[in-house]
Amino acid sequence: MGRRVSVAWMNLLHERTRLLVAIAGVAFAVLLIFMNLGFLGALTATTTNFYEQFNADLFLSSPETLEVSTTTAFPRERLYQAEGIPGVSRVMPLYSGYVLWRNPDPPHTSRAMFVWAYNPDDPVFLMPELETPSARRILQQPNVVFYDLRSRPDFGSSEIGTVTEAARRQVTIGGNYSLGGGFAADGTLIMSDQNFVRYLSPRPLDLVDTGLIQLTPGANPERVVRALEQALPADVDVYTKAGIMLRDQTYWISSTSIGFIFGLGVLVSFVVGIVIVYQILYTDIRDHLPEYATMKAMGYRNRYLFQIVLQEALLLAAMGYVPGLIVSLGLYELTLNATAGSLPVQMNLSRVGFVLVLTILMCSVSGLISVRKALSTDPAEVF
Amino acid sequence: MRRVYDCFVNFTFLKRVPLAWLNLTHDRKRFVTSLGGVAFAVLLMFVFTGFMNALYDSQIQLLTKLNGEVIVINRLKNNMFVPASFARRRLYQVRAFEGVADAYPFYISEGAWKNPETGQSFSVRTLAFNLGDPVLSLPAVNEYIAELQLPNAALIDTRVRPEIGPTEAGIVSELADRRIRIVGTFELGTDFASGNGNLVMSDVNFLRYFADRGPEEDTRSFATADLGVVKLKPGATVEKVVAALQQALPADVLVLPRDGPDGFVTRERLYWQENTNIGFVFTLLTTMSFFVGIILVYQILYTDVADHWAEYATLKAMGYSNAYLLGVVLQEAGFLSVLGFLPGFAVSYLLYNAAAAATGLFFQMTSERVVNLFVATFVMCLVSGVVAVRKVQSTDPAEVFGG
Numbered sequence: 001m002g003r004r005v006s007v008a009w010m011n012l013l014h015e016r017t018r019l020l021v022a023i024a025g026v027a028f029a030v031l032l033i034f035m036n037l038g039f040l041g042a043l044t045a046t047t048t049n050f051y052e053q054f055n056a057d058l059f060l061s062s063p064e065t066l067e068v069s070t071t072t073a074f075p076r077e078r079l080y081q082a083e084g085i086p087g088v089s090r091v092m093p094l095y096s097g098y099v100l101w102r103n104p105d106p107p108h109t110s111r112a113m114f115v116w117a118y119n120p121d122d123p124v125f126l127m128p129e130l131e132t133p134s135a136r137r138i139l140q141q142p143n144v145v146f147y148d149l150r151s152r153p154d155f156g157s158s159e160i161g162t163v164t165e166a167a168r169r170q171v172t173i174g175g176n177y178s179l180g181g182g183f184a185a186d187g188t189l190i191m192s193d194q195n196f197v198r199y200l201s202p203r204p205l206d207l208v209d210t211g212l213i214q215l216t217p218g219a220n221p222e223r224v225v226r227a228l229e230q231a232l233p234a235d236v237d238v239y240t241k242a243g244i245m246l247r248d249q250t251y252w253i254s255s256t257s258i259g260f261i262f263g264l265g266v267l268v269s270f271v272v273g274i275v276i277v278y279q280i281l282y283t284d285i286r287d288h289l290p291e292y293a294t295m296k297a298m299g300y301r302n303r304y305l306f307q308i309v310l311q312e313a314l315l316l317a318a319m320g321y322v323p324g325l326i327v328s329l330g331l332y333e334l335t336l337n338a339t340a341g342s343l344p345v346q347m348n349l350s351r352v353g354f355v356l357v358l359t360i361l362m363c364s365v366s367g368l369i370s371v372r373k374a375l376s377t378d379p380a381e382v383f
Numbered sequence: 384m385r386r387v388y389d390c391f392v393n394f395t396f397l398k399r400v401p402l403a404w405l406n407l408t409h410d411r412k413r414f415v416t417s418l419g420g421v422a423f424a425v426l427l428m429f430v431f432t433g434f435m436n437a438l439y440d441s442q443i444q445l446l447t448k449l450n451g452e453v454i455v456i457n458r459l460k461n462n463m464f465v466p467a468s469f470a471r472r473r474l475y476q477v478r479a480f481e482g483v484a485d486a487y488p489f490y491i492s493e494g495a496w497k498n499p500e501t502g503q504s505f506s507v508r509t510l511a512f513n514l515g516d517p518v519l520s521l522p523a524v525n526e527y528i529a530e531l532q533l534p535n536a537a538l539i540d541t542r543v544r545p546e547i548g549p550t551e552a553g554i555v556s557e558l559a560d561r562r563i564r565i566v567g568t569f570e571l572g573t574d575f576a577s578g579n580g581n582l583v584m585s586d587v588n589f590l591r592y593f594a595d596r597g598p599e600e601d602t603r604s605f606a607t608a609d610l611g612v613v614k615l616k617p618g619a620t621v622e623k624v625v626a627a628l629q630q631a632l633p634a635d636v637l638v639l640p641r642d643g644p645d646g647f648v649t650r651e652r653l654y655w656q657e658n659t660n661i662g663f664v665f666t667l668l669t670t671m672s673f674f675v676g677i678i679l680v681y682q683i684l685y686t687d688v689a690d691h692w693a694e695y696a697t698l699k700a701m702g703y704s705n706a707y708l709l710g711v712v713l714q715e716a717g718f719l720s721v722l723g724f725l726p727g728f729a730v731s732y733l734l735y736n737a738a739a740a741a742t743g744l745f746f747q748m749t750s751e752r753v754v755n756l757f758v759a760t761f762v763m764c765l766v767s768g769v770v771a772v773r774k775v776q777s778t779d780p781a782e783v784f785g786g
Binding site: 338 | 413416417419420423424426427430431434438459461464465466467493495504505506544546575578579658660663664667668671672674675678679681682683685686689734738741742743744
């Protein structure tokens, strides 16, 4: 084994400049794949990261709802029915919709603002700013809302005490929180259900947009989901938190074509990687054809030659992967800074592993294609 | 005099072309691989710039099909996603102005479409207008005016997303929980605001579906329109009419020319450029593809230089100048860029069509974009050529043969 590795290694090392270019080629293919996956992952995460802040284990939603910002409402009775299922400790109705928010600063342009609304006594969100008793009291006041600090700057001042208009009614910012609105909302507000009725008139409170369910400690979520599905009519679907996030992500990835776009980006980068490695291995085999023929004439089997080329391929994969990974970490950082956090690209272990597997696959495929020439060598012909 | 003549001969294009060409084609198989490499780099650049342009172009497709030089909208509608409508009587006011031939109301609403095969609902955008008004310059729509007059009749976009189901005349399904019958098709494509596709129907049918959809949805009537499409008389100046309208009409509406740098179409495109990361993402990916291309071409040229090492040294020993050798390698780069670009372009063209069919986005291969990418390909090959040739230039003939 040791001897064979050194042949592969020597073959590669023989021409230093070419090796460097080869490594750069593989590294760039790896980098392109990492960037495509990074962008896809970041966009996917931004569609649903606000769900992490929901203080609920299970969710009820209409089967006609495709994602959380454009919901079809369902009757509130479903939540009361759910409350009777063993394992359910609390149910909370959540209302949502859009209001036109007038920018309090000149030129006072209005933009569509997304609203979450609930009974202030329900612990719907996990944000610490909303958990204090004083926050609850402020939310209960008429025409007072909490304003998302991660709303786009075009909505204007986020300062507590700012007075402006929402849906042509006066409104006061009573507090702040940090949540973000995913793909659908450029900005979000939180208000009490009573205020929701005022601003989104004629919305009645007996039609719920999303139902939140907390489980008793120790309850088995899967069992409760099954019990709920059995007990409730077909006008609501039951989701776990991961399940509802997946529903929203699937919707956004397909409706904006980003899944297709970056998937194709990964595929094309992968093919380009194959071409790069193939070029290198092919040139190498061509240059050492007499040597390979000699080895064959000496009695080495095809398998041996095959292993050498495959080892070269794997060495290239390893040497190209590492700089590719390092540079992508740098570019991820650059992307974070350049987009001011609106594109949260983050490396994770499964992606590191997945791209490593892709790289090995990429190099092996090129190895297999290019080795055919060496295998078909007839020693007599070369000499 | 003799030196001048030499220089002249050396720099005569004809004499050097065969050497560069023969160097490249000497090994047929490698030549094909090299072209494959360049073609793939070209493909990568086409794919990423293509996606960026498709995402932008798709947003303005519908807007460019509006048959009027001036557009009236609600001042709050800062992009097509905002469902703000304005009082239709503003359009009656518009009709009184000098230079205005007619002003048409255009109605837009989102509604749930039921896929007739799976029974699942997806949101689609409905476009509606008075069938007597030539609002859209889509010939396919104008062919079906008679059929559209039937109750509950609509046309479906053939470029909807696959989730919508089949798109042919005769399909019966549900829109906003009411029965709907498809009487024909047209071709438009999706954008961010259109959900999964488009329907076209008469304004009377529009009211049937959207006048009363229950407490959670806005009610629609003929009192408000989403877009006002203003057709001017021949010879009227667009800027003058826009200025006159904007001055006379109340501030609840915004009057914009359709085209031009301050126009409605450009404004929509700018909104998506400024409010999304599309530009950043795809510019970064295209730049990286460019560098991948440099590496691919460098590999090819470097191998060539290495293989013909002795020949280059011989040429130098014979008295050929470095400039001559540079010329040879640069010509190789030129050949590679032209010959590699063609297959790359051809494959990208096919890929654009496939991607357009799969996504409903609008993939457009304009001659300007093709020329830009060809220039990029040429620069890519040139840079690699210059880097690769340095090795030849520093060749000392004595060394090559001495070793």
